[in-house]
Amino acid sequence: MPDLYADDFRAGMKINEASFLHLYECYWKKLYHLAFKYLGDAFQAEGVVQDVFTSIWQRKSTLVLDPETAENYLVKAVRFRIARKYNDDIRKSRRIEELSVRQSEADNHTEETLFCSFLREEIDRLVTRLPERCRLVYQLSRQEGLNNREIAVNLLISEKTVENQLTKALKVIRKGLGKYQAD
Incomplete structure (x- = not known):
């Protein structure tokens, strides 16, 4: 740093x-080039450097920088912001x-629910077409849960x-549902 502000730096x-x-x-x-090197995006690099200087200005009443380490402080601040940006980007990507x-x-579940509902309706339609005794035996077995x-x-x-x-009954139902079987 030039000696122009040497009095400001003594303590x-x-x-x-x-x-x-x-x-x-x-x-x-220098900070901009460092940020650009890591981020590869001029707009983001500019934003990172701007954030560092904004933070310094906001903390001006409490922040005291050693002139010997001011550059290191700024470089570390930029690197920290870049690391935080990477972590935020990773979190956003994962989210x-x-x-x-x-x-x-959810889409698959909805699709499966609709398909099951459709199949249920199709089976019910096929069952209504069965001869009376066959339909009654099927209903007692499958809907009432009775054994043979x-x-x-x-x-x-x-x-x-x-x-x-x-x-x-099962043969008629399988044949009626045959057109819906997956290949």
Whole structure:
């Protein structure tokens, strides 16, 4: 640093308008190049350097810089801002990715729910087309949860007839849903 402000620096540099402008004029370009080297973006580099000098000005009443280490302080402040920017960018990227995954899962869940609802309706439509006894056996088995023996007792038919009717109902339903099977 030039000796122009040597009196200000003897016991440490208290920030005032003159010392602030001196720091700015001496180090702005160097700090900008450092920030640009890491960020690769002129606008972001300018913003980082501006943030450092804004912070210094806001803390002017309490901040005292040693003239021997003022440059090191400024370089570290710029590096710290860059590191914080990288961390913020990483956090934002992760958050966006997480939201994207959640949205995708929600979309898939909605799609699956709609498809299941559609299949339920299609199965119900196919069941209504079954012959009466076949439909009744299927409904007692699948909707009421009765086993073959209980169905046979309720309908006064043999267990073999229940098996045959269920096989017939499932065959009709599978055939009706065949056009919806995934390749």
